[in-house]
Amino acid sequence: MSIVQEFNDYRVKMNQKILEEDNKVLKRLFNLDTNAFAEGALDVKTKEVVGLSTSMVLRCDDCIKYHLGKCYEVGITTAQVFEVFSIANLIGGTIVIPHLRRAVEYWEQLQEGK
Amino acid sequence: MSIVQEFNDYRVKMNQKILEEDNKVLKRLFNLDTNAFAEGALDVKTKEVVGLSTSMVLRCDDCIKYHLGKCYEVGITTAQVFEVFSIANLIGGTIVIPHLRRAVEYWEQLQEGK
Amino acid sequence: MSIVQEFNDYRVKMNQKILEEDNKVLKRLFNLDTNAFAEGALDVKTKEVVGLSTSMVLRCDDCIKYHLGKCYEVGITTAQVFEVFSIANLIGGTIVIPHLRRAVEYWEQLQEGK
Amino acid sequence: MSIVQEFNDYRVKMNQKILEEDNKVLKRLFNLDTNAFAEGALDVKTKEVVGLSTSMVLRCDDCIKYHLGKCYEVGITTAQVFEVFSIANLIGGTIVIPHLRRAVEYWEQLQEGK
């Protein structure tokens, strides 16, 4: 199984368990996520770029994977993704590089349709 | 082997190696941990809730596992654990969600007696 | 003007400006905060202890001030507050100490009714 | 003196002192910054949005001020800035709110031409 599939399967399975627990604050927090990334004064592409860059400087591999998937869906190019990577690594420093390596591997698999 | 067993085995094995090295500062730091979570002006349950919530906002999976184990031992309920999760995810933001997923999986295994 | 008054005034003034902007995501996020700290499976005191400890390990002075104010309101004692401080400084490390200094100063002013 | 002027004056004065020290790594790091935010596969506006959002989730007030200044220069609107704020506060959590307050104050002064 590809790392894309593995990530998505675990994410869907666990999100479902979390929502089943019926904690109102967590449910609303999950809903807010959908709202925040919807088309608005900023278009969807820009918002996904924001999602990707903030995930990267915060060094959250799973968040990076999620937003890379979204970036791929909305048609952000490899050159654009690498410009996001470069700003994130400059602002966040070289401690971001290990996350960059895993992000590049994930992006590659997304493009290969895995 | 369950993820609970795997975590505990590795933790015990490596803590032993660390303490064998006979570094005075590390030894005392490990001792302080026991002191800090002992019954005091705050009871043990509240202290474990503090241990769990701080581990979660700091996004330390192993620390979360350790304190989930302790929370389970001292009788904190699933509803209470989820309220801790909800505050931690609100204060720490949605970058905490991937750690929440793994925490929920671990909590489930603890309850199944694995 | 005391540091308590100064903090509260600025907080109220700027929160109002933020909410006036009518950004739905921010408004809901502010609302969630009220929900998350309401009495539930965990009582209000425990939740404020969680708010204080997570604010401290995340080294957010203003968040610490806010939750110290709340802790004071709900009747958490000085000995209890210092146990929260001790766990937060142990888990978060000595980089938390500068925030501890400011927290102690703020707690003192709260008690003097400033 | 406005907080905009105060920030810019100190920044210029201290950057000059840093560069005078003739440390090659620091000089190149400062240069890279100019390169990273130049027009490329992503346009300048998108890059400033990335600069602002990453600064906010990393809770760096001075970085936020700098990128708010740049956002203002390149014509990003208040509604757009608030959408960046909302994503940053959702991803980074409510510990970002104190930085949001100061950001809103700074943005206001920028618009008043201070």
Place this chain on the structure above:
Amino acid sequence: MSIVQEFNDYRVKMNQKILEEDNKVLKRLFNLDTNAFAEGALDVKTKEVVGLSTSMVLRCDDCIKYHLGKCYEVGITTAQVFEVFSIANLIGGTIVIPHLRRAVEYWEQLQEGK
């Protein structure tokens, strides 16, 4: 009053208040600090360099000030301090730069004997 004096005065005053509270964990944590930076397998200069660099990447202004003071006492040169700064800014990223500015100002005042 210089920023050096102001920092030291507040630090001494508040540390005293913290220790008066007689919280055992906090007291021991403060003691550990003295132990950790004592001459050992690593000499005192190297340890202060470690204290300075870790404080900088963790973006703790007061910790940076404290270790700059110590670095100055043990005879670390300006060129050496700037090499620490350069590594810290590279590893920690450009979000460290605002702390670098304040560090350079503090170092200058230390050298002027303020």
Place this chain on the structure above:
Amino acid sequence: MSIVQEFNDYRVKMNQKILEEDNKVLKRLFNLDTNAFAEGALDVKTKEVVGLSTSMVLRCDDCIKYHLGKCYEVGITTAQVFEVFSIANLIGGTIVIPHLRRAVEYWEQLQEGK
């Protein structure tokens, strides 16, 4: 395959892919790394100690592995490495301990020539 070999292989493979993408900012950032750790006002050993300690407080396992490898190459002793560990765990807090466990395991394998 040892964890040392596994880390190095993945690192080399992905760094090559990153550099092939021909993003100027990322390339220069990678180059800066070589510059920053070269002999200067501080010797190479001290710089690697800085690299290790900052990686540890920032809780970056891969960065810790990389600098442990370098520390081993330049002849830093086990007692010295443990003093770095002790300062990093004191400054960064007990959330650093899980990274310490993995660091000790990696250091052991380095010494066994794996």
